[in-house]
Amino acid sequence: MENETAHIISLIKSRSVSGLRQAALTLGPRIFALAMEITGSKEEAQEVTSDVLMKVFNGIDSFDPEKASLSTWVMRIAHNEAVSALRQRKNLPETCEIKGNLKDVSAEENEGNRQELVKEAIERCSLQERELINLYYYDNNSLKEIADITGVAVGTLAVRLQRVRQKIRQYIEQRHG
């Protein structure tokens, strides 16, 4: 992990297109997934991802490994940018575009498919819960790291995670029978 971090930092500090490209391909999908979860719009998530990558590339010299890991630092920037993009968008509801699409797809496909049911259940979760799912299950952060990224207390996150598990479990059981 430390080697990977050092490698990414050296890629960014190389200031070469190939180095930045590789770093963007490593960090980009994680940033995009979180931004997508928070903003709910692919276009906005792409904008946020670009902005975050630019900030990371340009601000790499200000990154202090003593304060946080590279991953936490990057994802905190992503969280802040995505939340700020969401706040700027005033007239749109909090529900995301992907919600409707996924439901349609899952409805058209197999209703009994457990994976599809989990996706549906995730879409029914609140924004904070979906962000937690993203950071915990997709981005593989510990609750401590998620606390550093989002500014939410570890205890609160633990309770939230338990609630998410319970909600999804119930959803599957209700639908699956």
Place this chain on the structure above:
Amino acid sequence: MDDKEIDKIITAAYLEKAAAYMPSEEFFASTAIRTMKARRKRQLARIWSAVASAGIAATLGIVLLTTHKEAQVSAMPAESFYSESVALAEERIEHVNSAQAELRASFDKQLPF
């Protein structure tokens, strides 16, 4: 379903969900190119700004130097005028003195009383 099992299902479902809307590699790669372009633009702007600042500083320097020299040059005629005037006055006094002496000598010759 225990926590481990539900975690496994959520992870698998989420990975599938994320893969469905993930942009192409090209999108992420293009950010790198945009960053480089923006950086080059910034560097160029910084160089231009430095060149412009140096140019302004040089121009100001030249203007100040020229003004200072002009001030020195314009000070010189006054100085020389003063010294010239003193010399002229001294010359005139000498001239008057010698004319007075000549006149006195001439009086002495013509009127020896």
